Amino acid sequence: MSASAAAPLRRDPAHGVIAGVAAGIARRLGIDPVVVRVLFVATSAAGGAGLALYLVGWAVMGGEDGKLAPIERLAGRRETLMVVAGMVLLAIASLLLLRKWGLWLSDAIVWPVLLAAAGGALIWRQSTAPEAPARAPAVAPAAPRAPLLHLPADAASRALIGAALVVGGGLVFLWLNDALQPARDSVLAVVVVLIAATLIFAPWWLRLVRGLSAERAERIRSQERAEVAAHLHDSVLQTLALMQRRVEDPREVAALARRQERELRAWLNGRRAAGDATVASALEGAAAEVEEAHGVPVEVVAVGDAPLDPGAEALVAAAREALVNAAKFAGESPVALYAEVAPGRIEVFVRDRGPGFDPAAVPDDRRGVRESIVGRMERHGGRAIVHTAPGAGTEVELVLER
Amino acid sequence: MTSVVIVDDHHLFRAGVRAELDGLVDVLGDAPSVEDAVRLVLEAEPDVVLLDVQMPGGGGVEVIRQVAVRRPAQRFLALSVSDAPEDVIAVIRAGARGYVTKTISGDELADAVRRVADGDAVFSPRLAGFVLDAFAGGLPAEEVDPQLDQLSPREREVLRHIARGYMYKEIAQRLSISTKTVEAHVSAVLRKLQLSNRHELSRWAVERRLID
Numbered sequence: 001m002s003a004s005a006a007a008p009l010r011r012d013p014a015h016g017v018i019a020g021v022a023a024g025i026a027r028r029l030g031i032d033p034v035v036v037r038v039l040f041v042a043t044s045a046a047g048g049a050g051l052a053l054y055l056v057g058w059a060v061m062g063g064e065d066g067k068l069a070p071i072e073r074l075a076g077r078r079e080t081l082m083v084v085a086g087m088v089l090l091a092i093a094s095l096l097l098l099r100k101w102g103l104w105l106s107d108a109i110v111w112p113v114l115l116a117a118a119g120g121a122l123i124w125r126q127s128t129a130p131e132a133p134a135r136a137p138a139v140a141p142a143a144p145r146a147p148l149l150h151l152p153a154d155a156a157s158r159a160l161i162g163a164a165l166v167v168g169g170g171l172v173f174l175w176l177n178d179a180l181q182p183a184r185d186s187v188l189a190v191v192v193v194l195i196a197a198t199l200i201f202a203p204w205w206l207r208l209v210r211g212l213s214a215e216r217a218e219r220i221r222s223q224e225r226a227e228v229a230a231h232l233h234d235s236v237l238q239t240l241a242l243m244q245r246r247v248e249d250p251r252e253v254a255a256l257a258r259r260q261e262r263e264l265r266a267w268l269n270g271r272r273a274a275g276d277a278t279v280a281s282a283l284e285g286a287a288a289e290v291e292e293a294h295g296v297p298v299e300v301v302a303v304g305d306a307p308l309d310p311g312a313e314a315l316v317a318a319a320r321e322a323l324v325n326a327a328k329f330a331g332e333s334p335v336a337l338y339a340e341v342a343p344g345r346i347e348v349f350v351r352d353r354g355p356g357f358d359p360a361a362v363p364d365d366r367r368g369v370r371e372s373i374v375g376r377m378e379r380h381g382g383r384a385i386v387h388t389a390p391g392a393g394t395e396v397e398l399v400l401e402r
Numbered sequence: 403m404t405s406v407v408i409v410d411d412h413h414l415f416r417a418g419v420r421a422e423l424d425g426l427v428d429v430l431g432d433a434p435s436v437e438d439a440v441r442l443v444l445e446a447e448p449d450v451v452l453l454d455v456q457m458p459g460g461g462g463v464e465v466i467r468q469v470a471v472r473r474p475a476q477r478f479l480a481l482s483v484s485d486a487p488e489d490v491i492a493v494i495r496a497g498a499r500g501y502v503t504k505t506i507s508g509d510e511l512a513d514a515v516r517r518v519a520d521g522d523a524v525f526s527p528r529l530a531g532f533v534l535d536a537f538a539g540g541l542p543a544e545e546v547d548p549q550l551d552q553l554s555p556r557e558r559e560v561l562r563h564i565a566r567g568y569m570y571k572e573i574a575q576r577l578s579i580s581t582k583t584v585e586a587h588v589s590a591v592l593r594k595l596q597l598s599n600r601h602e603l604s605r606w607a608v609e610r611r612l613i614d
Binding site: 265268269297299301302303304336338340342349351353395 | 485528538562
């Protein structure tokens with residue numbers, strides 16, 4: 001019992017014939033959906049109760065895939081609905097007033113025209129509205145959506161309602177003016193032929209549509225494959241060829257491998273090489289440059305991120321200087337860069353495992369650290385501290401409060 | 403000597419790790435696939451399984467899952483070329499006690515293996531960075547389980563030092579605590595990482611289908 005209570009009553013379109021109402025009920029009750037369907041059909045035949053029940057079921061049951069029930073969807077837009085209903089009522093009231101005063105053509109003209117005008121307004125508003133922003137901008141650009149009719153679902157349904165109103169208005173006009181009588185016979189004939197044609201051609205048409213979408217998927221796949229192949233060719237294969245020609249220089253080969261690794265990672269993560277100016281990406285860029293120029297691996301770990309402003313730019317420049325120093329004196333061992341970007345505060349630590357030095361023993365005319373790191377930080381309201389001792393490596397700490 | 407099984411679908415890489423670890427730890431065998439790995443681990447019962455994260459057939463996470471059913475106490479150390487947060491967090495939450503990248507040196511790797519065998523956690527600087535990132539920012543007070551969803555200031559300080567490239571011994575010195583205490587802090591963080599419901603962690607786990 002508790003198992004069935006845990007599973008809410010939901011439509012099951014995947015297994016359904018029409019909208020999955022019967023399948024959903026059968027699933028909840030744990031019986032064969034055919035039984036439920038037979039009951040629906042039998043009660044429909046006997047007075048139409050089954051049909052009504054089915055419609056109610058469709059309206060109140062949510063979809064298996066977590067979709068809201070139609071009722072809930074309407075309720076979710078209740079405010080819009082209220083406004084629309086209010087405006088419609090106001091319009092009707094003022095029209096009735098005009099009718100009462102005699103400022104009126106005739107019922108046979110005004111009502112159908114109004115209906116058609118409302119529908120027309122709905123459609124025009126739709127087609128003149130600026131392109132709605134895409135719901136999911138994260139969709140890969142390599143996978144374009146179906147080009148035809150790529151209106152969002154609710155826009156499409158609005159256009160459909162508008163069209164129905166216009167057509168309905170026209171029909172009401174014709175009917176009120178008794179113009180439909182002669183047309184009825186021929187219309188009936190056309191409708192019968194159309195239904196027959198649909199029944200005959202529907203299978204072919206369906207197959208055609210499915211074939212087209214399969215072909216499109218295949219085309220997208222092959223495009224993606226071509227893109228990947230082009231990228232690998234330009235980057236990885238080139239680097240591998242270079243490495244084969246430089247086998248006698250292990251340092252160079254290692255540097256090539258690291259550069260390629262970094263590029264490939266950036267590509268895999270969907271990051272563009274350089275470009276977006278944030279603190280973390282600027283630090284990574286600086287680390288890559290230093291790594292390339294000095295052949296010493298730099299490990300960058302960044303926590304948080306922020307856009308690059310002048311203060312942060314100075315911090316990155318100072319960090320770059322610290323990296324260069326570390327690369328020069330650290331020998332072969334890797335340099336670690338750790339950055340923590342919090343609101344109002346950026347901290348960067350550059351650490352090497354080189355020999356370290358005695359700060360007191362550095363002659364005053366060695367201006368590298370003092371000017372390009374400490375001075376630069378202080379000019380931008382930050383500070384730089386160098387922790388070092390002979391044999392213990394060096395760590396430069398850069399802090400910028402904002 | 404600590405015994406190890408190496409699981410990786412790249413033959414060259416398995417051979418390389420074997421050669422590097424030779425003499426430092428006792429390599430009982432290696433396996434190229436999820437099924438072979440599960441069989442070998444259950445048979446050889448190593449102290450630590452060195453586990454590649456990305457393999458056909460479910461990857462390291464699947465190996466951990468299948469072994470854990472039969473041998474819940476088995477210890478895993480993840481070793482990967484990937485440094486994407488979802489990979490790292492996924493394998494840690496599946497039960498690995500550490501994560502190192504394949505650029506690690508042989509000595510450091512042997513050290514990490516011994517540490518995991520002793521029941522400690524091994525955090526690379528990058529993993530420490532991810533954890534700080536994932537646990538950054540406040541949570542609505544009623545949703546916080548302070549035992550799991552937040553790092554203590556001390557844990558945060560230890561992680562920051564790991565991210566800055568310090569060894570446990572150096573961290574202990576700098577914070578005037580014992581190495582054992584540093585290890586205890588890291589193990590506590592590992593536990594939070596595996597059990598916390600912070601949405602960053604859950605999201606990563608869901609992306610990798612860790613939660614069904």
